[in-house]
Amino acid sequence: MADNDVCMVQFQPGGAIVDAPAGTLIIDAARQAGIDLNIPCGGQGRCGRCAVVARAANGTDAIKRRSTLRLSADDIAAGYALACQTTITGDVEITIPPQESIARILTSDKTARAIELPFEFDRDRQPLRSYLLSMTPPSLDDQTDDWSRVQAALRRATGWENGFAIDLPTLRRLGTVLRAAEWQVTAVVEWDTWDRPAGPPRVVDVQPGDQTSHLWAAALDIGTTTVTLYLVDLVSGRVVAQAADYNGQIRRGEDVISRIIYASKNNGLAELQRLVLDTINGLIAQVCEFRKIEPQQIVKMVVAGNPTMQHLFLALPPASIRLAPYVPAANQYPTTRAGELGIDLNPQATVDCLPGVASYVGADISSGVLGSGLCSVVETNGDGLPVLFLDIGTNGEMVLGDCDWLVTCACSAGPAFEGAGVYHGMRATLGAIEEVWINAQTFEPTISTIGQEQGERPRGLCGSGLISLLAEMFITGVIDKSGNLNFELYDQAKLATLAELPTFRGPRVRQGEHGGEYVVVWAEDSATGEDIVITAVDIDNLLRAKAAIYAGCAVLAQSVGMSMDMISTVLVGGSFGKHINVEKSVQLGLLPDVPWENFQFLGNTSVRGAYMALLDREARQRIAEIARSMTYLELSADNSFYDQFTSALFLPHTDITLFPSVAALLERET
Amino acid sequence: MPVTIPKNKYSGAVREVTIGATKAEGGTRTTTVTVGGESTLPFLFHEGAMPHPPRIAVEIADRWPADWSPLLREAWGDAVDDPVAWAKAAEASGADLILLRLTGPVQRGDGSKPTAAEARKVVRAVLGATGLPLMVFGPGIADLDNELLVAVAEEAAGERLVLGVCEDKNYRTIVAAAMAHGHLVDSRTPMDVNLAKQLIILTRDVGLPMDRILMDPSTGALGYGIEYGYSVMERLRLAALNGDSMTQQPMLVTPGEEGWKLKESKVGEGVPASWGNWNERAVTWEVLTSSTLLQSGADIVVLRHPDSITEIKSVIQRLMAPAHNGHS
Numbered sequence: 001m002a003d004n005d006v007c008m009v010q011f012q013p014g015g016a017i018v019d020a021p022a023g024t025l026i027i028d029a030a031r032q033a034g035i036d037l038n039i040p041c042g043g044q045g046r047c048g049r050c051a052v053v054a055r056a057a058n059g060t061d062a063i064k065r066r067s068t069l070r071l072s073a074d075d076i077a078a079g080y081a082l083a084c085q086t087t088i089t090g091d092v093e094i095t096i097p098p099q100e101s102i103a104r105i106l107t108s109d110k111t112a113r114a115i116e117l118p119f120e121f122d123r124d125r126q127p128l129r130s131y132l133l134s135m136t137p138p139s140l141d142d143q144t145d146d147w148s149r150v151q152a153a154l155r156r157a158t159g160w161e162n163g164f165a166i167d168l169p170t171l172r173r174l175g176t177v178l179r180a181a182e183w184q185v186t187a188v189v190e191w192d193t194w195d196r197p198a199g200p201p202r203v204v205d206v207q208p209g210d211q212t213s214h215l216w217a218a219a220l221d222i223g224t225t226t227v228t229l230y231l232v233d234l235v236s237g238r239v240v241a242q243a244a245d246y247n248g249q250i251r252r253g254e255d256v257i258s259r260i261i262y263a264s265k266n267n268g269l270a271e272l273q274r275l276v277l278d279t280i281n282g283l284i285a286q287v288c289e290f291r292k293i294e295p296q297q298i299v300k301m302v303v304a305g306n307p308t309m310q311h312l313f314l315a316l317p318p319a320s321i322r323l324a325p326y327v328p329a330a331n332q333y334p335t336t337r338a339g340e341l342g343i344d345l346n347p348q349a350t351v352d353c354l355p356g357v358a359s360y361v362g363a364d365i366s367s368g369v370l371g372s373g374l375c376s377v378v379e380t381n382g383d384g385l386p387v388l389f390l391d392i393g394t395n396g397e398m399v400l401g402d403c404d405w406l407v408t409c410a411c412s413a414g415p416a417f418e419g420a421g422v423y424h425g426m427r428a429t430l431g432a433i434e435e436v437w438i439n440a441q442t443f444e445p446t447i448s449t450i451g452q453e454q455g456e457r458p459r460g461l462c463g464s465g466l467i468s469l470l471a472e473m474f475i476t477g478v479i480d481k482s483g484n485l486n487f488e489l490y491d492q493a494k495l496a497t498l499a500e501l502p503t504f505r506g507p508r509v510r511q512g513e514h515g516g517e518y519v520v521v522w523a524e525d526s527a528t529g530e531d532i533v534i535t536a537v538d539i540d541n542l543l544r545a546k547a548a549i550y551a552g553c554a555v556l557a558q559s560v561g562m563s564m565d566m567i568s569t570v571l572v573g574g575s576f577g578k579h580i581n582v583e584k585s586v587q588l589g590l591l592p593d594v595p596w597e598n599f600q601f602l603g604n605t606s607v608r609g610a611y612m613a614l615l616d617r618e619a620r621q622r623i624a625e626i627a628r629s630m631t632y633l634e635l636s637a638d639n640s641f642y643d644q645f646t647s648a649l650f651l652p653h654t655d656i657t658l659f660p661s662v663a664a665l666l667e668r669e670t
Numbered sequence: 671m672p673v674t675i676p677k678n679k680y681s682g683a684v685r686e687v688t689i690g691a692t693k694a695e696g697g698t699r700t701t702t703v704t705v706g707g708e709s710t711l712p713f714l715f716h717e718g719a720m721p722h723p724p725r726i727a728v729e730i731a732d733r734w735p736a737d738w739s740p741l742l743r744e745a746w747g748d749a750v751d752d753p754v755a756w757a758k759a760a761e762a763s764g765a766d767l768i769l770l771r772l773t774g775p776v777q778r779g780d781g782s783k784p785t786a787a788e789a790r791k792v793v794r795a796v797l798g799a800t801g802l803p804l805m806v807f808g809p810g811i812a813d814l815d816n817e818l819l820v821a822v823a824e825e826a827a828g829e830r831l832v833l834g835v836c837e838d839k840n841y842r843t844i845v846a847a848a849m850a851h852g853h854l855v856d857s858r859t860p861m862d863v864n865l866a867k868q869l870i871i872l873t874r875d876v877g878l879p880m881d882r883i884l885m886d887p888s889t890g891a892l893g894y895g896i897e898y899g900y901s902v903m904e905r906l907r908l909a910a911l912n913g914d915s916m917t918q919q920p921m922l923v924t925p926g927e928e929g930w931k932l933k934e935s936k937v938g939e940g941v942p943a944s945w946g947n948w949n950e951r952a953v954t955w956e957v958l959t960s961s962t963l964l965q966s967g968a969d970i971v972v973l974r975h976p977d978s979i980t981e982i983k984s985v986i987q988r989l990m991a992p993a994h995n996g997h998s
Contacts (some may be wrong), residue, residue: 482868482872643863
């Protein structure tokens with residue numbers, strides 16, 4: 001068919017028909033039909049988001065694909081084509097699939113995202129149970145004391161023949177509750193704890209009436225930057241609410257080292273404990289408000305976190321963690337009561353801090369290994385190859401092994417990937433930019449913002465947005481491989497062309513108040529009324545963070561004589577783990593260049609491990625075993641780390657052969 | 671029983687880089703200098719080739735730098751007040767190349783700012799005074815370096831100068847100027863294998879051909895971290911010989927600059943008597959630093975004192991001797 005022919009193009013759904021000269025791009029024909037296709041990459045055929053299905057009206061080829069990047073052979077066989085890269089050559093019917101919408105459900109949302117049970121829940125496998133007790137009121141004929149009366153009723157209800165324990169504060173309330181409830185109460189009994197495996201059973205709470213339909217407990221992860229809480233109903237085993245917030249200690253230092261230093265100052269330790277307790281109590285208030293319960297109804301909490309966070313939480317002096325030979329006060333902590341710590345739960349609730357491995361590898365990792373299901377992944381893979389588990393947070397921790405052996409190390413990545421310590425960084429909540437594409441010709445970005453469907457305007461960049469932005473800046477040459485901003489992107493000729501664009505409001509790479517910067521969102525489009533930028537300092541911080549994480553992995557692999565390509569599966573945890581873009585992370589050299597299908601993104605594995613420990617004694621024990629069996633590699637005593645770090649301090653890496661897919665991409669782009 | 675000396679066979683070699691262009695090549699130099707080409711570690715002639723000896727560049731300045739040791743002034747005499755005379759003296763002292771440093775406001779003593787016009791003039795004058803290949807280094811202040819070196823590159827188009835120094839945070843403009851006018855660059859990084867390699871990659875990414883890049887891994891003087899610099903150079907050279915293309919650049923180091931900024935070289939009074947004769951001490955420092963770096967793979971050493979030049983020339987001659995004596 002000759003070029004001057006006019007083709008009939010019909011769009012589905014809707015059935016709109018337009019006549020388009022042969023050679024028209026599908027995207028332009030669609031526009032003509034009044035259909036606005038999403039083209040995040042600006043129509044460069046890089047993102048693959050504008051894929052449509054083209055069906056020729058008369059059976060012959062009615063389209064011509066200029067590029068099939070991101071389309072598999074199967075896709076092409078099924079008629080898929082990129083609307084921005086495909087021209088029309090004949091009469092054709094174009095079906096536009098529902099456009100992918102990234103409506104992310106926020107962890108801070110009051111609507112708890114369904115968190116699946118990690119295993120079949122059996123309430124007898126965890127130590128808490130509530131019992132409805134009906135007692136005959138005392139009389140002159142039966143002058144048995146209140147506590148003995150309760151114990152007798154409990155023996156009848158449970159079949160337990162020995163005594164029960166009770167804390168004095170509970171005992172003080174006992175008489176009032178019994179009488180007010182007319183001798184019909186719910187007693188919450190904790191049969192054992194990890195450090196008291198044989199009991200005796202303890203009456204944690206006595207509540208009026210029948211309250212056995214729910215039994216509330218909490219799983220907590222104290223991150224250096226983000227604190228996450230699950231509210232769990234131990235009757236069903238399900239997470240019924242969750243909440244997350246920045247750790248209030250951030251204002252006293254962004255990383256563990258500065259917190260440790262602060263803690264050694266006058267009252268510093270007490271203040272840091274107070275700050276994190278305030279954060280935790282805030283989260284408890286949030287979930288209680290959501291479920292319409294009282295904090296006093298929560299009768300247990302399991303706590304995961306890195307050693308420094310746990311020390312500060314328990315007000316244990318953390319100084320020795322920082323100083324050679326890097327020894328914490330404890331890797332296993334005794335259970336304690338909420339009231340003793342000042343947490344707004346039932347004051348008699350047991351607070352169980354999970355055990356860690358070493359000064360910089362804590363319960364977040366031992367519980368994360370369990371939470372990530374590393375061992376079952378190894379089993380499922382069945383190839384005997386080790387699995388890498390990465391927990392990307394302020395500290396990057398990594399574990400490599402096949403469960404018969406596990407090696408682990410930790411490195412400081414800084415809070416950048418959690419959106420903190422970055423000029424316009426923020427948590428992944430409403431208004432956070434979570435994805436960015438940059439046009440390689442105009443350097444104009446296309447962004448996707450959390451909540452944009454509801455009209456939310458961008459207010460900052462969250463971790464996944466930062467990763468996406470940095471990768472795009474790199475691929476399009478806005479920054480060089482060292483992360484330097486390229487101020488020479490806009491020569492006079494280029495500026496003259498760009499000035500004709502209706503959206504062009506000046507060069508996005510510029511000198512700002514804080515040095516070089518790239519403007520992601522102009523003030524008039526942002527929620528804050530100011531330009532949203534990424535600064536040269538931010539870029540350096542992000543580069544250092546990604547280098548630390550990759551270097552940690554590399555050292556770990558090296559320590560067992562393996563190369564990175566021998567890793568069969570990479571499990572990624574961390575507060576932003578679920579939403580991180582693999583492609584972009586590999587382009588940056590944050591994650592190793594293994595096939596995308598070998599990555600599993602798990603979200604916060606630490607709190608998940610705590611949740612599992614809450615549900616099952618054996619899971620709690622497994623965490624302790626994992627903690628005991630891991631071999632810890634102290635990076636500060638290892639020369640190779642620094643070498644690996646500077647080597648990774650480049651995009652994607654000084655040794656490009658480690659990133660063949662990125663090398664191929666760069667080849668294409670240039 | 672005969673002893674077999676084990677020999678390493680390497681898969682890679684250092685690139686050859688030629689500095690300076692003769693009239694036929696588009697410049698005005700009477701000689702050019704080619705360095706690199708090694709397929710073995712320094713001076714291990716029984717293992718591989720070292721086709722070019724290490725070379726000596728002599729550092730002069732557009733005017734006397736106020737922070738230089740008075741001993742250097744004494745050694746060169748009044749020549750230091752006139753770059754043309756200084757360049758001639760340097761050539762006479764045995765230099766293979768001249769490194770012209772453009773002084774910055776601090777080095778000038780009077781705080782005056784060098785201008786592009788001045789830089790053009792002095793480079794033109796030095797090119798006229800000597801037929802040796804020339805390297806031109808800026809004052810080391812990013813904006814000023816860019817301004818001056820762009821002008822110099824244009825002024826001396828086609829001469830295959832070495833422009834320096836390019837650093838991680840400031841290389842693009844200088845590299846672009848070198849590309850546009852047919853020059854080379856000095857790629858300097860602070861004593862780290864990875865950083866050295868990274869800047870070579872960045873420079874290559876801008877588009878400068880690899881045979882126009884000198885790798886300057888920087889160094890510390892004797893007693894001031896030379897072991898570290900030595901080890902970095904050795905590792906870079908091993909990487910090059912093992913086929914890592916991005917490290918296969920000839921290396922330039924500046925032992926003169928390092929040696930002469932020490933207290934031991936700069937201060938003659940109020941120091942312990944056991945330190946001995948000031949001049950002898952300072953020159954020895956420069957010589958020992960340089961001769962050590964020759965062993966770790968330096969292709970060009972930049973020196974400051976005429977006595978050091980004589981000494982190092984002799985060291986190079988003696989180290990290279992087996993190559994010409996037919997040892998294999």
